[in-house]
Amino acid sequence: MTDKTWFVTGTSTGFGRSLATYLAQQPAVKLVATARKVDQLDYLDKYDHGQILKTSLDVTNGDEITASVEQADEKFGSIDVLVNNAGIGYFGTFEESNRQSVEYMFSVNVWGLVDMTRAVLPIMRRQKAGVIVNFSSIGGLYSFPTLSFYHGTKYAVEGISESLSKEVSDLGIKVMLIEPSGFRTDWAGRSSQKVIPQVEDYDQFGDFIKENAEGAHHEAGDPEKAAEIIYDQVSHHIDTLPLRLPLGKFASDTAIQKYRDNLTQFEALREISVSADRPEKSED
Numbered sequence: 001m002t003d004k005t006w007f008v009t010g011t012s013t014g015f016g017r018s019l020a021t022y023l024a025q026q027p028a029v030k031l032v033a034t035a036r037k038v039d040q041l042d043y044l045d046k047y048d049h050g051q052i053l054k055t056s057l058d059v060t061n062g063d064e065i066t067a068s069v070e071q072a073d074e075k076f077g078s079i080d081v082l083v084n085n086a087g088i089g090y091f092g093t094f095e096e097s098n099r100q101s102v103e104y105m106f107s108v109n110v111w112g113l114v115d116m117t118r119a120v121l122p123i124m125r126r127q128k129a130g131v132i133v134n135f136s137s138i139g140g141l142y143s144f145p146t147l148s149f150y151h152g153t154k155y156a157v158e159g160i161s162e163s164l165s166k167e168v169s170d171l172g173i174k175v176m177l178i179e180p181s182g183f184r185t186d187w188a189g190r191s192s193q194k195v196i197p198q199v200e201d202y203d204q205f206g207d208f209i210k211e212n213a214e215g216a217h218h219e220a221g222d223p224e225k226a227a228e229i230i231y232d233q234v235s236h237h238i239d240t241l242p243l244r245l246p247l248g249k250f251a252s253d254t255a256i257q258k259y260r261d262n263l264t265q266f267e268a269l270r271e272i273s274v275s276a277d278r279p280e281k282s283e284d
């Protein structure tokens with residue numbers, strides 16, 4: 001098998017770290033592991049025999065994106081798989097969320113992913129091959145209270161990725177969305193800001209936010225299993241690569257139920273929906 005170069009953002013902890021650790025041990029992989037603080041990637045050193053490049057990369061920093069992509073291309077001559085994993089969360093009611101903080105979350109979860117992808121696409125077009133793995137969430141399909149803006153970022157990632165996949169499929173480039181439910185990473189803990197409701201009308205949601213914070217690192221999902229599944233899909237199932245890959249039982253149950261519910265509702269509304277068009281043979 002020809003070696004493939006994987007470029008992963010946010011590999012200091014969580015999914016990114018598990019994926020980088022797994023990839024670093026695969027014989028046919030060259031790895032570009034990136035993190036805001038590159039000294040947090042020392043855990044990779046014991047696997048490194050020249051096939052690993054570590055770069056300092058904050059996905060909100062355009063210069064660092066350009067430099068990391070150039071370094072990767074220079075060292076390995078290709079980027080075959082881009083994993084846009086870096087992301088943060090934000091818990092708070094819609095009304096009480098801080099605009100500046102949620103704008104920053106959009107700049108990481110959406111614009112960071114967009115800018116990374118735009119930097120790598122010319123290389124993939126040159127190769128006439130590539131896979132873009134975008135971390136969405138089950139929260140990119142289904143919404144909970146107190147996460148409106150996090151959902152906003154992940155629904156954006158879903159729409160952007162689905163549209164992009166249609167633009168690049170003829171160029172040999174595939175896109176896969178990862179939609180996990182709760183996994184044991186730092187996401188619900190240090191990576192998510194929490195705003196406990198102060199407006200009495202929203203008191204009932206305080207417990208949900210606290211439970212999520214306390215549940216951090218006790219979630220059902222295992223990031224090491226996620227890493228193996230992602231590698232297996234990209235490496236061995238490229239012809240049937242799914243656009244959407246829910247990960248975890250809760251994600252799978254929720255995705256199926258959401259689509260079933262939507263289907264039932266759309267079918268019930270069918271007559272009304274269709275009646276909004278002009279008659280087919282209308283002159284004007």
Ligand SMILES: NC(=O)c1ccc[n+]([C@@H]2O[C@H](COP(=O)([O-])OP(=O)(O)OC[C@H]3O[C@@H](n4cnc5c(N)ncnc54)[C@H](OP(=O)(O)O)[C@@H]3O)[C@@H](O)[C@H]2O)c1
Nearest residue numbers: 010012014015036058059086087137182183185186187191
């Ligand atoms: N865990 C879950 O339950 C879950 C469920 C659904 C989706 N997700 C998604 O999974 C992805 C990975 O998160 P995780 O669960 O692995 O959480 P995590 O352990 O907190 O990891 C988040 C990673 O993103 C990095 N990051 C944050 N801001 C960054 C920036 N501006 N530039 C570059 N890297 C940045 C962090 O780096 P630092 O160490 O520098 O902060 C860290 O490496 C996210 O997109 C998240 O939305 C997670």
